[in-house]
Amino acid sequence: MLELYHWEPNADSLALLICLREMNLEFNSHYVDMLKLEQHESDYLEKSPKAIVPLLVADGEPMSDSGFALQYLAERYSDTGFAPTDPASWYDLQAWTAWLGGIMGLSSNVQLLGWNYVMLKAIPAEELTEFRAKVDALPKEKLSGWAAVWSDAEADEDQLANAEERVQQLITMIESTLAESLWIVGGEYSVVDMLAYAHIHSLPELTPGIANQKSTPNLIDWLARIAGRPAVNDAFALRRSTLAPTLYSAPGC
Amino acid sequence: MLEVHTWEVNSNSGKPLIFLKEKGAEFKFHYVDVLKFEQHQPEYLKLNPDGTVPTVIHDGKVMTESTQALQYLDAALPGPSFTPDDPAERYRMRWWATHGAAWAASLSVLGWHAFMGPMVRKMGDEKLEELLARIPNKQRRIAWSTAAKSTFTEEQLQNARDGVSAGVQMMEKRLNVSTYFAGETYSIADMVIFANAYALPLMHNYAASDDVAPRFMEWIRRIYNRPAIAKAFKLGRGPLRERAEEMIERCKGTA
Numbered sequence: 001m002l003e004l005y006h007w008e009p010n011a012d013s014l015a016l017l018i019c020l021r022e023m024n025l026e027f028n029s030h031y032v033d034m035l036k037l038e039q040h041e042s043d044y045l046e047k048s049p050k051a052i053v054p055l056l057v058a059d060g061e062p063m064s065d066s067g068f069a070l071q072y073l074a075e076r077y078s079d080t081g082f083a084p085t086d087p088a089s090w091y092d093l094q095a096w097t098a099w100l101g102g103i104m105g106l107s108s109n110v111q112l113l114g115w116n117y118v119m120l121k122a123i124p125a126e127e128l129t130e131f132r133a134k135v136d137a138l139p140k141e142k143l144s145g146w147a148a149v150w151s152d153a154e155a156d157e158d159q160l161a162n163a164e165e166r167v168q169q170l171i172t173m174i175e176s177t178l179a180e181s182l183w184i185v186g187g188e189y190s191v192v193d194m195l196a197y198a199h200i201h202s203l204p205e206l207t208p209g210i211a212n213q214k215s216t217p218n219l220i221d222w223l224a225r226i227a228g229r230p231a232v233n234d235a236f237a238l239r240r241s242t243l244a245p246t247l248y249s250a251p252g253c
Numbered sequence: 254m255l256e257v258h259t260w261e262v263n264s265n266s267g268k269p270l271i272f273l274k275e276k277g278a279e280f281k282f283h284y285v286d287v288l289k290f291e292q293h294q295p296e297y298l299k300l301n302p303d304g305t306v307p308t309v310i311h312d313g314k315v316m317t318e319s320t321q322a323l324q325y326l327d328a329a330l331p332g333p334s335f336t337p338d339d340p341a342e343r344y345r346m347r348w349w350a351t352h353g354a355a356w357a358a359s360l361s362v363l364g365w366h367a368f369m370g371p372m373v374r375k376m377g378d379e380k381l382e383e384l385l386a387r388i389p390n391k392q393r394r395i396a397w398s399t400a401a402k403s404t405f406t407e408e409q410l411q412n413a414r415d416g417v418s419a420g421v422q423m424m425e426k427r428l429n430v431s432t433y434f435a436g437e438t439y440s441i442a443d444m445v446i447f448a449n450a451y452a453l454p455l456m457h458n459y460a461a462s463d464d465v466a467p468r469f470m471e472w473i474r475r476i477y478n479r480p481a482i483a484k485a486f487k488l489g490r491g492p493l494r495e496r497a498e499e500m501i502e503r504c505k506g507t508a
Contacts, residue, residue, distance in 0.1 A: 059341040068347045076340040087328040088314050094321040098351075 002027035005047065006054040007034045009235045011107060012066035013054045015198035017238060019073055019191055021231035023080040031240065035123070037134050067097040070191040082194075084186030092185040096192045099170065100199060106170045107199045109163040113206055116160060122243045168210050171203070171219065178218035182225070189226075197226045255280040255330075258300065259307035260287040261489045262497065264357060266306045267448035268319045269326070270488055274481035275444065276332040282488060288372050290384040304389050320350045323441045335441050346435035349427070349442040353434060356420020357449040362405060362413040363457070368492075370403035418460040421453065421469055428468035439476075447476050455496055477504035 004020065004027050006013035020027050032038045032053050039051040048055045052064040058076070063069040071094070074083035084090055100106045120128065174196065177184055184192050201223060203211035213220050226232055257273070257280050260266035266287070273280050285291045285306050293304045301308040301317050308315065309322045311329060316322035327336045337343055373381060381401060388394040399405075405413075424446070427434060434442040450473065453461035463470050476482060477500055486497040 061341040061344060063344055063348075065344075065348055065352065068344050068351075071347065072340050072344045075343060087325045090328070091314070091316055091318075091321055091325040094324065095316075095318040098318055098321065 003030065003057040004028070004054060005030045005032050005044070005057075007032055008241050009238050010202070011111060011198055012195075013198075014201075014235060015066055015070060015191075015195045016054050016056055017235035018194045018198065018232055019070055019082070021234045022082060022194070022229070023073060023077050025073075025077065029238065031238075035127075035131060035241075037131075037138070040138055065101075067101045067195060070195055071097065074191045081188075083190050084188065086186070089186035093190060093192045096184055097195060099173070100192075100195055106167060106196075109166045110199050110203065110206070112159065112163045113167065114202065117206060119243070164207065164210065167203070167207060171200070171210050171216060174200070175216045175219050178222050182222070193222075193226060197223065197232075201227070254310075254312060255326075256283065256310045257281070257307055258283040258285050258297070258310075260285050260292075261491075261493045262448065262451075262485050263489075263493050264361070264449050265319045267451075267485070268323055268445055269307050269309050271444045271448055271482065271485045272323045272326060272335070272441065274484040275335060275479070276326065276330055278326070278330050278332060284490070288369065289376075290373075290387070293384065293387045293389070298389060302389060304393070320347075320441070320445050323444065327441065335439065335444070337435050337438060337440055339436075342436045342440075346440045346442040349434035350445040353424060353427070353442065354446050354449050356416050356423070359413040359416025359420065360449065360453075360457075361400070362409065363417065365400035366403045366405055366410060367456075370401060373401050374403075414457070414459065417453070417457055418465075421450075421460045421466050424450075424472075425466045425469045428472050433472070439479075443472075443476065447473070447482075451477075451500065452493075452496055455500060474504040474507045477501050478507070 002020070002025060004016055006017060006029065008014075009017050032044060034053060038044060039048070039053045045051060047057070047062055048064050050064065054066060056063040056066075056069040056072075058069075058072065063072060071083070074080075078085070083093060098105070123131070174184065181187050183189050184196060200211070200219070204220065204223070210216075211219055255273075255278065257269050259269060259282070262270050270282075285297060287306060291297060292301075292306050297308075298304055300310075300315065303317060305317055307319055307322075308317055309319075309326070310316070311326065314325075316325060324336060327334060337346060376384075385394060385398050385401060388397055424434075431437060433439050434446060450461075450469075454470065454473065460466070461469060461473075483501055486494050486501070489497070
């Protein structure tokens with residue numbers, strides 16, 4: 001049985017939820033509340049020592065890299081047809097996965113913007129103070145990736161401007177790809193569309209200057225095509241948080 | 254038709270050279286002299302607008318992500334396979350090829366400080382500034398400028414040494430469990446990590462020695478004894494090749 005430890009249906013958690021629904025695979029869903037910092041509790045750290053959420057456990061293997069976990073699912077369940085089989089398109093799928101993830105990629109920058117533009121306003125002040133006190137009490141080495149940035153204060157103007165610039169670059173790349181083809185690789189809907197959608201779906205609201213009908217019409221159409229899929233609807237149905245329902249983003253996934 | 258534009262058997266540059274010698278594939282090798290910033294020249298940028306090495310071109314397919322390009326070549330070319338069949342093992346191969354070599358960012362700081370920085374500064378400040386100004390991507394321009402001028406503090410250098418030690422210990426832990434990174438068979442993950450790690454026992458023995466990392470040392474000796482590795486290093490020129498050949502001699506018959 002597949003086990004998925006995930007937070008709200010957003011970012012990497014959303015990508016894996018969509019993928020499992022699209023492939024019609026049964027899995028045990030374990031909700032990890034990142035705003036309660038449950039990912040830093042000892043029983044979770046045993047499974048994912050770097051406190052990374054989501055975590056897919058498959059064939060006994062804990063998979064904390066969501067991009068590679070999606071590739072695993074695409075290969076393990078290849079009969080579901082959510083990845084191209086020719087080597088050249090598979091290269092494109094892998095290259096896009098690398099461009100979307102990683103510290104210089106889209107996901108960490110969108111999270112930084114989501115946290116600063118939306119979450120800091122949506123979370124009641126008292127809860128935020130409590131949250132920060134908890135984060136500050138964690139040992140620094142336990143804070144994976146960008147959580148270190150968020151531990152003491154909001155990002156400064158420079159960080160936000162850099163993040164917007166980086167998001168802009170990647171959205172421009174995706175827009176020009178979608179101008180040629182309905183989907184990101186190989187002319188068909190694949191796990192890389194799921195991954196990209198999970199990180200991009202909030203951008204028309206989060207950064208309307210970057211993603212909008214006028215400057216990125218193909219991206220907007222692509223978002224709508226994916227949003228209309230029943231599996232995506234099913235994934236969103238797992239929402240629990242009432243905070244900024246379409247825009248939440250947590251520190252340090 | 255297979256063409257590889259790359260530098261020495263070192264870090265990302267080295268990955269396709271090692272892989273193609275292992276695969277036994279014929280290819281056209283175009284040497285790009287990174288110390289002369291040839292990867293930022295207009296002719297190269299036409300091929301690869303980001304100005305990174307390597308660039309691999311197979312039957313018109315242009316690939317600039319090196320680890321992913323190896324997986325493409327493994328599937329597209331005839332010869333022995335270096336990708337496990339089992340999907341979970343493939344996950345591990347990809348995980349190690351990416352996260353298992355992340356410590357190489359620390360190694361790069363030390364490499365620029367000790368070797369690359371002094372080499373490129375021989376060209377003089379004016380020429381260096383001119384070449385740095387050509388780098389297409391802003392983040393990369395800043396990184397190259399810091400590296401080329403070696404403006405690292407002692408604290409940054411010590412953090413980098415600590416980063417290398419931690420990286421070797423992470424690999425040591427894995428190699429206590431399995432013979433190679435993905436499992437019991439030699440895969441692309443081993444080639445990617447070796448391309449970054451090959452000089453550690455010579456240059457950074459505080460991190461990589463039989464005393465502190467015996468499994469890692471066994472692994473590296475095993476790889477140095479592979480015939481394809483010697484063939485790959487023969488494609489190099491100058492000091493990087495010399496130090497690798499010293500390691501090949503030292504490791505002969507030890508694994």
